[in-house]
Amino acid sequence: MDSPYSLLAQDDEDLRAMKAGATMRKVKSRSWKKQRHFRLHDDGQTIWYKSKWAGMGHSTFSVADVEAVREGHQSEVLQSIAEEFPAELCFTLVFRGRRGNLDLVAESVSDAQAWIRGVRKLVQNAESMDAKERLDQWIWDWFQKADKNKDGRMNFKEVRSLLKMMNVDMNEEYALRLFTLADESESGCLENEEFVQFYKMLTQREDLWQVFQDYSQDGQMLTLAELEDFLKQEQQRGEGSRDHAQDLINRFEPSETAKKQGAMSIDGFQMYLVSPEGDIFDPKRLELHNDMSQPLSHYFICSSHNTYLMEDQLRGQSSQEAYIQALKRGCRCVEVDCWDGPNGEPVVYHGHTFTSKILFRDVITTLGEYAFKASEFPVILSLENHCSLEQQRVMAQLMDTILGETLLRAPLNGLVPHELPSPQDLKGKILLKAKKIGGLEESETLNDEVTDEVTDEVTDEVSDEDEAEPKSPSVENLSAEELGLSRKKSKLSSELSDLVVYCKSVHFHGFENSRLHSKCYEMSSFAESKARKLAKEKGMEFMQHNSRQLSRIYPSGRRTDSSNYNPQEMWNVGCQIVALNFQTAGLEMDLNDGLFRQNGCCGYVLKPDSLRNDDAFDPERPQECNGYKPLRLSVQVISGQQLPKVNQKEGSIVDPLVRMEIYGVSKDQAKQETSYINNNGFNPLWNETLNFIIHVPELALVRFVVEDYDKASRNDFVGQFTVPFACIQQGYRHIHLLSKDGTALPLSSLFVNIKISELTTETE
Structure with a gap:
């Protein structure tokens, strides 16, 4: 049996060169550059590498984990050795998720080019495979893993080992029966197509077969009318279901005979239900579908905190790569903490800690290059300014020079706004969020002498005493002043002030003051505890404030491990810029990813009507609000497919359970x-x-979590998927699980049946 990859490799010069192998330097820093021998394994999708002195030991990674190849000095590490190694020998492999890059230096230009082109071909091939090709590749991979002696045949002992690897504890007698049925040549081994047959018997979906039988009169095929009936009754398709049924047959039915008869076989039915069409997330909601012409304050905005950090905020590495990763994930508000650096060059790091430093110039260069690759809508640069006047001027000059026309320098059309412009109006623009002296109304009358006056704190995140970072063993020698416990006044340069247009940072003086005196372009930042208190005690006022003004929420300074708070509490009252530590995986980032997966992953999601208008919506008492319509969510959790192992010990198999979690207003x-x-x-x-009542459907997120049950200790995480309630498709659906890092777990899914119905207050 040939792998789809190996078929590609047979005719490709670059892939043949990769299979032959090449010695390259693996580079981690200016001082760590070690030779390793790299080669593409025979399976065509695994890259092995080892040192000469490693004996039999080697490391591997899958081509499927590679997201992109960058050519030349396009990483901080390779830039640091640019004088030693020319760009044409260097390249970087960028991995999915939070895994670090792999920086390599080839021995010749031809080697470098063969690997750059070859890996790109393999990545493109993997991304372009349809569901059947991915399944074929998956089967082939398992065949390779189980074929211990690499003879292209698999005996029953190898099959038993395979079943353990595949996370299934099957009765040996039943497994032998399947093996014997598949061994048509009666050789005692499975070869090529025999293994495919064994796999098909092993993976027969009784759960899908039962659904198919419920609608198929002859038990063999779904006629066009029967498929249409299924779509109406189960999948809640109304108008156009006949045309939709025909379209599904054309796209998913593998049998040409069935297609000609206008019918769907069980194979086509399964292909449909595991495709995006059969996904829990409505494909139409994945596309850009929101009205993007409303004021910025009417959108949730995907936002990052301490964007420069790859790890924790005490000792973690600061890196341009962190900005690249956040922007690629659709982040539209990034944070830059600026401090005076040597040689008159501002630096970016988490001040008064042991995090590493990077140049402000490099951060702005990265922002200029990557800001609009994932989304064309505006990026807000949230500036935490701790610099002297001299270096503030350098910052302004660098932003002006590097960002050019993308940096917004003046109000649109030269007009002072009464409401914020829209994401549509600001496409391709970078907005600076920082302190500003005066307002847009007075900008023409200001001069240097006035703008260099002493002002309030130049930075937003010098927070109240209860939010200041505490002393800890790792920073016990730092003074209170160094830890940011003192609040001092600073000077602000006119050059930097002039670059602030629609995001002027102001201190929050209460909702009444804001309602009477605030300009639409003024915004406040709140530490999470202050925001949580306001949301609980004055939720309706906070919501009304956020219908007019932008609010930014940031994690407590006590979160020295860069953990996150639950963003849902802030979204419930319409806070737009709910900043999270993107480098820290977990529930909070799952919710963030779930909310912003919709609307083309553009980083902007239109808030519900109730949060955009100055109406009386109180998230703590939704039943008292106009238009209150609770819904019942009923989810039959039917089955799971190919769940990954969490414990790699031989013989270890998961004991899976599924938990559904609803996040929304308190009642939900x-x-x-x-x-x-x-x-x-x-x-x-x-x-x-599992049954739930959803009181405010437009704000709810639904998270499906699979765990490995353990009666003696905490359950292990297996996979999850989070979806906004408003984006759920009813009917029989698959939920394709994601890892802790938010990357896909190939072929791992849950099969569910979802019903949503209206619930009257009388029957609640």
Whole structure:
């Protein structure tokens, strides 16, 4: 059996060169440059590398984990050795998720080019595969893993080992029966197509077969009318379901005979249900569909805190790469902490800690290059300014020179606004969020002498005493002043002040003061505890404030491990810029990713009507609001498919359970879970129904979590997927699971049946 990759490699000179191997330097820093021998494994998708002295030991990574190849000195590490090694020998492999880059220096230009072109071809090939090709590749991969002696055949002992690797504890007698049925040549081994047959028997989806049988009169095919009936009854398709049924047959039915008859086989039915069309997330909601012409204050904005950090905020590495990763994920508000650096050059790092420093110039260069690759809508640069007047002028000059026309320097059309412009109006623009002396109204009358006056804090995040970073063992020798406990006045340069247009940072003096005196372009930042207190005690006023003004929320200074707060509490009252530590995986980033996966992943999501208007919406008392319409969410958790192993010990198999978590207003916070299934991560079957009442559907997020049950200790995380309630498709759906890092877990999914119905207040 040939892998789709190996077929590609047979005719490709670059891939043949990769399979032959090449010695390259793996570079971690200016002082760490070590030779390693790299080669593409015979499976065509695994790259091995080892040192001469490693004996039999080697490291590997999958081509599927590579997101992109950067040519030349396009990483901080390779830039640091640019004088030693020319650009044409250097390249960087960028991995998905939070895994660090791999920086390499080839011995010749031809080697470098062969690997750059070859890896790009393999990445493109992986991304362009359809569901059937991905499945073929997956089967082939398992065949390779199980074929221990590499003879292209698999005996029953190897098959038993394979089943353990595939996370299934199957009765040996049943496994032998399947093996014997598949061994048509009666050789005692499975070869090529025999293994495919074994896999098909192993993965027969009884759960899907049962649904198919419910609508197929002859049990073999779904006619066009039967498929249309299924779409109406189960998938909640109304108008146009006949045309939709025909379209599904054309796209997913593998049998030409069935296609000609206008029918769908069980194979086509399965292909449809595991495709994006059968996904829980409505494909139409994945596309850019929001009205993008409303004021900025009417949108949730994907926002990062301490964007420069790859790790924690005490000792972590600062890196341009962190900005690249955040921007690629659709982040539209990045933070830059600026401090005076040597040689008159401002630096970026988490002040008065042991985090590494990077040049402000390099951060702005990275922002200029990557700001609009994932989204064309505006980027807000949130500036935490701790610099002297001299270096503030340098910052202004660098932004002006490097960002050029993308940097917004004046109000649109030269007019002082009564409301903020829209994301549509500001496409391709970078907005500076910082302190500003005076307002847009007075900008023409200001002069240097006035603008260099002493002002309030130049930085936003010198927070109240209860939010200041405490002393800890790692920073115990730093003074209170160094830890930011003192609040002092600073000078602001006119050059920097002039670059602030629609995001002027101001101190918050209460909702009444804001309502009477604030300009639409003024915005405040709130530490999480202050925002949480306001949301709980004055939720309606906070919501009304956020219908007019931008608010930025940031994590407590006590979070020295760069952990995150729950952003949902802030979204409930319409806060737009809810800044999270993107480098820290977990529930909070899952919610953020879930909310911003919709609307083309553009980083802007239009807030619900209730949060955009100056109406009386109170998230703590939704039942008292106009238009209150609670809904019942009923989810039958049917089965799971190919769940990954969490414990790599031989013989270890997961005991999976599924937990559903609802995040929204206080009344909607809820969790329910299924029972656990013993020793089956391959095809566990639950058939359990979980029910919820959703009081404010437009704000709710639904998170599905799979865990490995452990009665003696905490359950291990297996996978998750988070979806806005408003983006859920009803009916029989697959949920394609993501890892802790938010990357796809190939072929790992849950199969569910979702029903949403209206709930009257009388029957609640």
